Amino acid sequence: MTLLSFNIPVVVLLPFVGAIAAAWVSRYSRLASAWAATIITLLAMAFLAPAAGLPFQGETLIQSWSWIPGIGLTFSFRLDGLALLFALLILAIGLLVIGYARYYLSPKDCMGRFFAYLLMFMGSMLGVVLSENLIQLVVFWELTSLTSFLLISYWRHRQDARLGARMALAITGAGGLALLAGVMLLGHVVGSYNLTDVLAAGDRVRASELYLPVLVLILIGVFTKSAQFPFHFWLPHAMAAPTPVSAYLHSATMVKAGIFLLARFFPVLSGTPEWSWIVSSAGLITLVIGAYIALFQHDLKGLLAYSTISHLGLITLLFGFGTQLAAVAAIFHIINHATFKASLFMVAGIIDHETGTRDMRRINGLFSYMPHTAVLAMIAAAAMAGVPLLNGFLSKEMFFQQTITASQVSGWAWAIPALVLIAAIFSVAYSLRFIHDVFFNGKPVDLPKTPHEPPRFMKIPVDLLVIICLAVGIIPMFTVAPVLHVAVAGTLQASPPEYSLAIWHGINLPLIMSILALAGGALVYTARKRLFAWHDASVARWDARIVFNAILGSLDRFAVGVTRVFDKGSLQNAAVWVIVTALTAGFIGWMGISAPLLGARELLPVDGVSLAVLAVMMAASLMTAVLHRRRLVSLLMLGVVGLVVSLVFVKFSAPDLALTQLSVEVVTVVLLLLALYFLPQSTPRERDKVRIGRDIAISVLAGAGVAVLTMGVLTRELTPISDYFLLNAVPGGGGTNVVNVILVDFRGTDTLGEIVVLALAGLGIYAMLRGMKLPAPDRDSQGRLWSSDNHPEIMRTHTRLLFPLMLMIAVYIFLRGHNLPGGGFIAGLIAAVALIVQYLANGIAWTSKRLRFDMHWVIGLGLLAATATGLVAMGLGYPFLTSTFTYLDWPVVGKFEVASAIAFDLGVFLVVVGATVLSLVELGKLSDSSHKAEQQKRRTEVR
């Protein structure tokens, strides 16, 4: 197995693993996580390097593993020229951003969290560009939305950060759903989710009647991600993120993901009138609107955000033209925009960092304070404006050329170069504003800090990016040409057309447009004062956020309205809905079949003892309902019902169920007792006769329905699946207790899922109850104070004696579980009861002091043990969770059987103990603290 057979998934998954490492090492040192992130990025580059040569030789590297072949899911990766270009952008700019962020973040910010999020984002982004399977691509796409949400809301104490993050998630998340639908349809049309097949099936897709839905759905995904009109408005609000995030996500990578998809599907979807119309009009509108609004932003990052929107529109417009040369220009501009815009964002971050504000009306004349940064910013901004000898000029020239070509298509198409020229004029104007307002234009106004040059290493990433701008702009043939060439080949899936990267093409129309734009931009900038006044008076009031909030608000209200109908905040109401629905559905189902209600099987004889026991159960359950106003008695009656049920299990040879029922009963009663403490002392009497009648009717119907259903099943001769398990338990799983063998072996994956749910429930209860305070009564319904003797001495002493005995039983039940009634679940409940008894008898403080281990760890270890057992089997080449067993001969004990399933069962045991104790003790702490607070109040009142 060579490196080239598995290195791409390593590149993608490494940042995810690295995120954990980066978060973890930040405990030891603040800067360690920055170093960890750097090393991880370099490692990812090193893994990518051996394959990087392949696209240059015209090869496409595909690495694929089967996942769920039945539904077309493979775990597969692809490296061609386009993917390589994006992977390089993501990794290289990522590296620079990491270095920059290390100086940007203040000591108050948590470094570990930042770099962990950033690495997770990097991994998601790499996953998007390197995926071969389309479903897998969408999964990584969603991950970029989620991680960017985390990054935008990194300063979670700020409301604008939270709102901006939520808006970005709502828009890009919705787009992701549309993309998923589009990709599913596309896979349906092509018959495969593999990109190779899809790219080869362009003609079939364009001829398909599903072409338009596919196109529209995928474009919604693209436009939302790349902030194209009418979804552009989330990007400026996402500027609440720390500036390194803006530089990375909102200029160089994430917003380019949509563009990437345009390029990816270019050979499949482009070349139709629909494509041209939708893509180029969205691009053109975005280009013009973005450039116009950018000029009027007073916030430095706001200007850059709208400028980014405008440049993304430019690239989209190029793809919309649909010609091969336009695609070349688009790819070229992707590279150039990433370099100059990332450096501009970094400069904006430096200025914000050094002056304490981003308001361009206050930041003036910084040239004398930070000349080095100023020069960098000027070069980058000039590249943005399209000044010759810089990279932006080259791609803009190509862009102008394409608009001129497009203008010959129809009579109205001359509007395209005209509008583009207007946008270019504004682009020059806002670039001028960025330079002149910030670095010249008089003195700074009332700055929070006195600015000076930032630390040297904060400037190095900007230095490098600006050098690239210059190098590409002056000697394109020796710098960018090869990469551009393979990227274009990867985009078109064909050899690139003839194009020239020369700086001087002679005096032609594009050059005249460039000169017009530069001159016009300077004019607009000089007239800015009047323009600002006009803009503030008219256009400034329009804000897409208002529409977004209105839509979101009405959605919220609708959801609340629907919820209110079903959930009135009362358990009775919710229960009625569930039961009545079940009854109705059952009744409708029953109407449809003509078979007799009861089967032909003969009933078993009834003996007196069983009858008496069942009578007790019925009486007890009736009493539970009748005595519901005397809660304690009612609860005891419920306990009686539970105990009788476990006796019934014993009678019908289900000892495992009986044991489980017994231990669950104990835990439930303790739980309910703890909860009852917080209810009002007395329950008001139900007076509504109609409602009582209705409830009784529903209960009787539901009870009768269940009874009839049970009888219907029990009186029929069915061939149950249990025969298989009974036959195979010993040969297949090595245990005679079939129930346990099913749990840990035959249905091991189900059990794994169940304990995960249990663990989550335990953690959820912990999280909800933690730090909660509830008012608790300090006396009972007759007005008597609670006894002050919380932990009677006799109980304390005796229960300590019981503890080892109870644990011994748990161990015994656990060990014999594979062959006799017992197992990890029951043993876990027993051990949990043993621990809870100690908490109850001796108090939480006393027990916690002696019981040193944290239940979170117990849960975690349990899940780890269970999963590891399954993975070991996989590592040995068997399916997940395959169990093995052998027989050992020990001197005294004799021959006994050891199954690997016992390690899995240990995991079950630990999770059950952890989750049960965690939730019950947290509830106990709640009543403990409330009780103490009450006693405190009483004492102060007495004084």
Add this chain to the structure above:
Amino acid sequence: MLEWILSALIVIGAFFTLVGSIGLYKLPDFFMRLHGPTKATTLGVGAILTASVLYFSFKTDDISLHEVLITVFLFITAPISAHLMAKAALHIKLKRVGRTREPADH
């Protein structure tokens, strides 16, 4: 011989359990009733468990000791519950018949 011993143990056990139940029903106040299940039942169940130990030890090859553990559990838990119930009864000042004396420190 074994059969006689077993029978005697079971009858003793059943007798004490019955006495305990009758006591629970007949005795006039809570403090007296408390004696029924706690004292008599302990002895009754104890005798039956001893019978079980003997029976399974002689009938099968192994010595059966589970019942000893049950006895130990009962002997530890029965006093706790009795104590707690009595404490609760005192705390909420349940009615007593004249013969039931006041505890010393109340």
